Amino acid sequence: MTRRTILRVLAIALALPSAGMTADRQADDGARPSQAPAPPAMQADRQGGPPTGPMEFVDDAYIAVPPEARRTGPALRWVRGSHVSIQVNVDAQGNNIINDAANEPSIAVDPNRPNWMVIGWRQFDTINNNFRQAGWAWSHDGGRTWTFPGVLDPGVFRSDPVLDADADGNFYYNSLTVNGNYYCDIFKSTDGGVSWDDGVYAFGGDKTWMAIDRTGGIGQNNIYHAWDYAGCCGDDWFTRSTDGAATFDYPVPIPERPMWGVTAVRPGGQVFVAGRRSSTNTEFVVARSSTVQDPDNPLQFDFAVPVNLGGSLEYYLGTGPNPGGLLGQVWIAADHSDGPTAGNLYVLSSINPPGPDPLDVHFVRSTDGGLTWSEPVRVNDDPNEWAWQWFGTMSVAPNGRIDVIFADTRGDGPDGVMSELYYTYSNDAGETWSANELLTPAFHPHLGWPDQNKLGDYYDMVSDLLGVHIAYAATFNGEQDVYYLRLGEYDCNGNGVPDPQDIADGLSADCNHNDIPDECEFPPPCPADVTGDCLVNTADLLSLLAMWGEGGVPEDINGDGVVNTEDLLALLAAWGPC
Numbered sequence: 001m002t003r004r005t006i007l008r009v010l011a012i013a014l015a016l017p018s019a020g021m022t023a024d025r026q027a028d029d030g031a032r033p034s035q036a037p038a039p040p041a042m043q044a045d046r047q048g049g050p051p052t053g054p055m056e057f058v059d060d061a062y063i064a065v066p067p068e069a070r071r072t073g074p075a076l077r078w079v080r081g082s083h084v085s086i087q088v089n090v091d092a093q094g095n096n097i098i099n100d101a102a103n104e105p106s107i108a109v110d111p112n113r114p115n116w117m118v119i120g121w122r123q124f125d126t127i128n129n130n131f132r133q134a135g136w137a138w139s140h141d142g143g144r145t146w147t148f149p150g151v152l153d154p155g156v157f158r159s160d161p162v163l164d165a166d167a168d169g170n171f172y173y174n175s176l177t178v179n180g181n182y183y184c185d186i187f188k189s190t191d192g193g194v195s196w197d198d199g200v201y202a203f204g205g206d207k208t209w210m211a212i213d214r215t216g217g218i219g220q221n222n223i224y225h226a227w228d229y230a231g232c233c234g235d236d237w238f239t240r241s242t243d244g245a246a247t248f249d250y251p252v253p254i255p256e257r258p259m260w261g262v263t264a265v266r267p268g269g270q271v272f273v274a275g276r277r278s279s280t281n282t283e284f285v286v287a288r289s290s291t292v293q294d295p296d297n298p299l300q301f302d303f304a305v306p307v308n309l310g311g312s313l314e315y316y317l318g319t320g321p322n323p324g325g326l327l328g329q330v331w332i333a334a335d336h337s338d339g340p341t342a343g344n345l346y347v348l349s350s351i352n353p354p355g356p357d358p359l360d361v362h363f364v365r366s367t368d369g370g371l372t373w374s375e376p377v378r379v380n381d382d383p384n385e386w387a388w389q390w391f392g393t394m395s396v397a398p399n400g401r402i403d404v405i406f407a408d409t410r411g412d413g414p415d416g417v418m419s420e421l422y423y424t425y426s427n428d429a430g431e432t433w434s435a436n437e438l439l440t441p442a443f444h445p446h447l448g449w450p451d452q453n454k455l456g457d458y459y460d461m462v463s464d465l466l467g468v469h470i471a472y473a474a475t476f477n478g479e480q481d482v483y484y485l486r487l488g489e490y491d492c493n494g495n496g497v498p499d500p501q502d503i504a505d506g507l508s509a510d511c512n513h514n515d516i517p518d519e520c521e522f523p524p525p526c527p528a529d530v531t532g533d534c535l536v537n538t539a540d541l542l543s544l545l546a547m548w549g550e551g552g553v554p555e556d557i558n559g560d561g562v563v564n565t566e567d568l569l570a571l572l573a574a575w576g577p578c
Contacts, residue, residue, distance in 0.1 A: 056159045056206055056230075057178050058131070060451065064155070065125040067091070071098040078476045078483070080420075083439045085483040088119050088137045088146045088471070101127050101448055101480040102135055103456030105471035108163035108171055110192065111214060114464060115142040115492040115520040118171050118193035119471045120161035121482045123151050124450035132450070134158035134175045135482075138193030140522045142492050143469065143484045152187055152196055153177075160208055166221040167214040172245055174202065174210045174225065183232045184208050184225070186245045192522070202248045203239045205231015207329070207457070211263040211271070215336070219269040219293025223248075226273045228259040238273065242295040255304035256285040260313065261330035267343050269293030272370055274307070274332035274347050282312040284330060286347065288370045309362045310376035311351035320358065320388055321409060321417040321445045325454030327359055327390040328406075337400035341429045345370050346402060348379070350392040357385040361392035361406050365430050379404055379424050379433045386414040389422075391472075397463035402426045403487075404433075405461060405470060411442060418442045421472060423487060439485060441476065448479030455480060465496040492520035509534055541568050 072095035075087040089102040101124035110116040116139070123135030133151040152158070152173065160176040171189040173196065176182065184204025187196040205227035213219040223241040225248070231237065236251035254273055261275025261284075270290045277283040287304035291297040314320075314327040321327075328350030335344040345366040350359050362376040380389040387410035394404050403425050412418035421440040424433045445455045459472040467488020473480055489498035493508070499517055502508040508517030511534040512525040518532070530540040545568075556562065558570035 056176055056182075058157045060130040062131045062155050062157070063126060063129050065100070070100075072096060073098055073477075076476070078441055078474075080438055080440050083485060083487065085440055085474070085476075085485045086143065086146065087477075088482045088484050089121065089123070089135060089148050090137075090146060091148070094145070096477055096481065098477075099127055099479065100125055101450035102482040103454075103473040103480050104159075104161060104458060105456075105473055105482045106161050106163045106458075106460045107462055107469055107471035107484075108165045109462045109464075109469055110165055110169040110171070111167060111494075112169045113192070113492075113520070113522075114494045115516070116140050116169070116192040116522075117143060117462075117469060118163055118173075118189070119146070119482060119484065120163045120173050120175075121471075121473070122159055122161065122456060124480075127448055127450045127479065130451035131157060132159055134161060134173065134187075136161075136173065136193065136196075137482075139484070140192055141516060142490050142520070143486050146484065147194075149194075153185075153199070160206065162208060162210045164210055164212045164223075166212050166223075166244070167216070168221065170244070172210065172212065172223065174204070174208055175199070176204065176206060176208055181232065182206060182230050184227070186210075186223070186225075186241075186248075188245050200245050200247070202241070202245070203232045203236075203251050205229070205233075205237070207260055209262040211265050213265045213269055213271075213293060215265060215267055215269050217269045217293060218295075219265075222269075222293060222295075224263050224265070224271050224292070226254060226258075226263050228275075229257075229278060238299065238301075240292060240299055249299055252299040252301075254287050255301050256287065258285045258287055258304070258330070260315070260326060262332055264332045264334050264345070266334040266345065266369070267336055270369065272332050272334070272345065274330045276313045276330060277306075281315070284309050284313075284347070284349075286332060286345070286366075286370050286373075305370060305373070307347055307364060307373045308376060309347070309349055309351050309364060310378075311353040311360070311362065313349065314352050314359060321390055321407065321419055322455055322457075323446075323453045326457040327388070328361075328392045329458050331392070331394040333394055333396045333402075335396055335400050335429070336398060339400055341400045343367075343369070344400075344429055346394065346396065346430060347373070348392055348394040348404060350390050350406065351376075353378075355385065357387075359388045359390055361389045361404065363394075363402075363404075363430050367429075374430075377430060377433075379426075380406065380408065380422070381424075381433070381436045382408070382410040384410060384414075388417070388419075390419070391459050393459045393461055395461045395463040395468065397465060397468075399465055400427075400429070401463065402430055403461065403463045403468045405439070405459065405468075405472070407445070407459075407472075408436075417445055419445055421470075421474070421485075423468075439470075439487065440474065440483075443474040443476050445475060447475040448477075450480065464491060464494060466491040466498060490516075492517055541565070544568060544571075 075096040137148040162174040173187040185199035208227040257278035258275025407419040470485040557567035
């Protein structure tokens with residue numbers, strides 16, 4: 001047990017409230033409520049109600065696998081048509097780590113520097129052990145390459161990662177831990193995911209989901225955090241931070257207790273939580289708060305309304321493509337465009353419809369702030385009634401385009417589980433959907449189970465004007481690994497113009513000829529080229545002098561005791577040529 005873990009356990013023990021202490025008093029004192037005990041072993045629940053199945057719990061001791069003990073092999077790029085999947089959980093040399101496992105990826109993108117992104121996942125250092133940790137990798141080149149430094153909290157059990165970014169480009173990593181009790185820590189990175197702070201206690205529980213307000217209103221950068229039945233605080237499942245994850249409010253209940261869903265922020269700052277109603281697996285609800293954005297208002301919800309998704313949510317079946325996990329969660333997203341669909345709300349999930357078809361992806365829409373919802377529409381276009389469309393996942397682009405991915409067994413016959421990743425989109429608020437498009441080779445989801453029989457519980461994606469950033473888990477290497485796939489043109493500066501066009505039109509320089517606009521690279525590819533004309537010449541010296549003002553060169557750079565032009569030349573030489 002690490003020193004950090006010991007201190008955290010002591011802090012929780014000391015903070016448990018005494019009998020008779022009110023919720024308000026607990027909130028004022030920052031006390032942590034009594035937490036649920038670790039759950040029993042998996043028991044499939046097909047009757048609805050809070051499942052007694054495989055919630056997160058520590059059933060294996062931590063076994064350290066040092067880098068020198070790892071076996072590695074090539075991390076291949078897996079191609080289907082024009083689509084390239086890039087492995088994220090690789091070692092320092094870019095190699096695949098053999099016999100580890102990585103699943104449940106979550107991705108976040110810096111809204112100011114779209115080339116900067118982070119993916120987090122459940123990291124199993126060995127498939128012979130069920131102990132998992134908080135893995136993460138960062139990319140500063142638009143996902144072309146990834147750096148996996150290790151785990152956030154070595155030797156500490158962590159699961160259910162959820163990542164997001166605030167309007168200032170800070171990244172947040174929400175991580176469940178179980179130490180006899182359920183709670184979440186939220187870690188913050190201010191350097192593009194390269195390093196993280198020590199994390200802050202954020203209440204929380206199993207199947208947490210987090211959303212950050214980037215709407216520019218009174219709730220800008222608020223962090224909203226909802227979870228399910230197994231957590232810190234009984235039936236209180238929702239909290240908020242208004243100070244950049246420094247502190248969190250004491251949690252409150254969510255009406256109708258939606259579970260296994262996500263949280264979203266609508267234009268104007270309204271907050272929505274979607275999920276399966278906790279008392280049944282055939283009914284779904286969406287809860288809304290229109291006041292939680294205001295830091296001076298208490299946490300409370302306006303209402304929760306039923307939503308018909310045309311079937312039931314499937315989980316813990318013991319069969320199918322993901323026997324011991326969810327077949328998908330309930331996604332909700334808001335339209336932040338400035339067109340006629342602005343403010344629409346969308347809900348999507350992989351659903352078992354009536355009849356023989358085991359699973360389809362269904363979609364519904366609200367145009368009145370979540371009060372009423374449309375009838376469900378199927379977005380997968382396979383004609384058969386035996387394929388599983390599982391891990392249905394949705395995001396909405398800034399122009400209102402709705403993007404959806406899902407794993408699909410349609411290519412493997414009635415009794416198969418071999419799966420491929422598919423994509424579809426809608427440009428008319430979900431009225432019609434594009435022909436489903438294959439994105440990946442087929443993979444067998446039963447390979448590489450890390451002492452548990454599932455490929456995690458979800459995928460994740462982030463849409464932009466020109467495409468989608470996708471984070472998913474697959475078994476192309478015969479084991480569970482996390483992959484990044486860029487769907488559509490790269491747009492590193494978020495201007496809606498493909499990077500190659502920016503370069504070809506002279507709007508962006510590309511001095512190192514790598515097809516990435518120089519303004520998107522970190523560090524700059526040619527720091528000596530001060531003027532950005534892809535040449536190092538007198539113009540750069542004059543530009544430096546102009547920036548430094550009348551004083552000229554600010555210091556004796558070359559150490560000859562004289563401040564003159566030679567110091568400029570020495571500075572340029574130190575920076576190196578283009």
